[in-house]
Amino acid sequence: MLGRFFGGKPSQSAAPEGERLYAIGDIHGCAGLLEQLLSMIDIERTDARRRLIFLGDYVDRGPDSNAVIDRLLKVKADLPESVFLRGNHEQAMIDFLEKPDFNEEWLHWGGDKTLESYGLADVWKKRPATLAGELAERLPAAHREFLGSLELWRVLGDYAFVHAGFKPGVALEDQKAEHCLWIRSEFHNAEADKRPQETVVHGHHPVKKPVDAGWRINVDTGAVWSDALTAVVLEGTTRRFLSTGR
Numbered sequence: 459m460l461g462r463f464f465g466g467k468p469s470q471s472a473a474p475e476g477e478r479l480y481a482i483g484d485i486h487g488c489a490g491l492l493e494q495l496l497s498m499i500d501i502e503r504t505d506a507r508r509r510l511i512f513l514g515d516y517v518d519r520g521p522d523s524n525a526v527i528d529r530l531l532k533v534k535a536d537l538p539e540s541v542f543l544r545g546n547h548e549q550a551m552i553d554f555l556e557k558p559d560f561n562e563e564w565l566h567w568g569g570d571k572t573l574e575s576y577g578l579a580d581v582w583k584k585r586p587a588t589l590a591g592e593l594a595e596r597l598p599a600a601h602r603e604f605l606g607s608l609e610l611w612r613v614l615g616d617y618a619f620v621h622a623g624f625k626p627g628v629a630l631e632d633q634k635a636e637h638c639l640w641i642r643s644e645f646h647n648a649e650a651d652k653r654p655q656e657t658v659v660h661g662h663h664p665v666k667k668p669v670d671a672g673w674r675i676n677v678d679t680g681a682v683w684s685d686a687l688t689a690v691v692l693e694g695t696t697r698r699f700l701s702t703g704r
Contacts, residue, residue, distance in 0.1 A: 471616035471657040472695045478506040479692040480700070481619055483513055483661040483668075483677035484545065487520025487571060491687040492529055494702045499689065502700075506693060510537060511612065513661040514545025514621035514639075518568030519682045524575040527601050534604075544608035545621040545662070546639040552605055555594060558586035565589075610638045617692060618656035622663070623674070626652035646674070659690060668699045 473479050480499050485492050499508070516530060517523035533540055550564040551572065565573075570581045573589060576596045581589060611620040611630060618630060623645030625637040637645075642663055653673050661678035668688050669676040679701060681687040688701040 470695065471692075471697075473617065473692040474615040476506055477509055477614075477693070478504050479509050479511060479614060479617070480689045481511040481513060481617075481659045481675075481677060481692070482689045483679060483687065484515035484664070484681060485512075485520075485526050485687060486515055486518055486547070486568070486682040487523040487526055487575065488681045488687060489520075489522035489525035489529060491681050491685065491702050492526055495687045495689060495700070496529075496533070498700055498702070504693075508537070509539050509541070509614070511541040511614070511619050511659075512543060513619060513659070513677065514543045514608070515547045515661060515678075516545065517551055517572045518547045518564075519571055520568075521571060522575055523572040524601075527604060531600055531604060541612050541614075541619065542604070542608050543612065543619060543621050544610060544639065548605055548608060549635070549639055554586070555590050555597075558590035562586045610635055613656055615692075616656055617659055618654055619659045621661055623658060623660050624654055630654060659692075668701070670697065670699075 482495065510533060512530065516526050530542065547567065550561065550567060551569060553561040554564040554569060573581050573593060576593060578589060578592050611618060620638050622639055623641045624630065624633050625641060626644060626648035658674040660674065660676055663676060664678050664680035665676055668679060668690065675690050677688045677690050679686040679688040686701050686703040688699055691698050691700055
């Protein structure tokens, strides 16, 4: 099996005692890469309890968004303590379903590939309202329920997990959805005294290699373009990266 492993790094932050956390970056319709990474996780030996955290952006751009959600539902059934966070692409998909004429831009963000994965044809020849109606008919109830159940953020041990990041200087419980789903440079460049007390684990911003900046960890390695789907592995006070790839 092809893959890349990055060595463990000590930190001051700690995962919950007795647990090994795997936080997985943006999947974007790459069902094959998701399956590969899950297999890599499955063969790792540990006496600790495993918990998977998915950081959002399961849909769009890649060819298999439908299959990705199916696979995540199986993970949810098999490992019910897994955490599933909402990404901006899931939010855009929900918004399109509810108000297609006001959210047509979703199609240009890779939503066209998501529609095709659910069997819709001639996407660029149809009106947004028509597409939303067809998607609503084809979208399994379990998929719609899953999309509606996604969390914005979760704290486990000394780590805070979120799709994009947090607005600097604002308590986690006061964060707005738009910041958790969309923020970039304002969060990445936050001054030390305005950062959360937890180490933040996020995706959303594609990077060539996973980033461990100490106070934040970015695991979005642009899977849909790079074939590298990455997880950060957190256990005790150590952290390392596990990634698919050529």
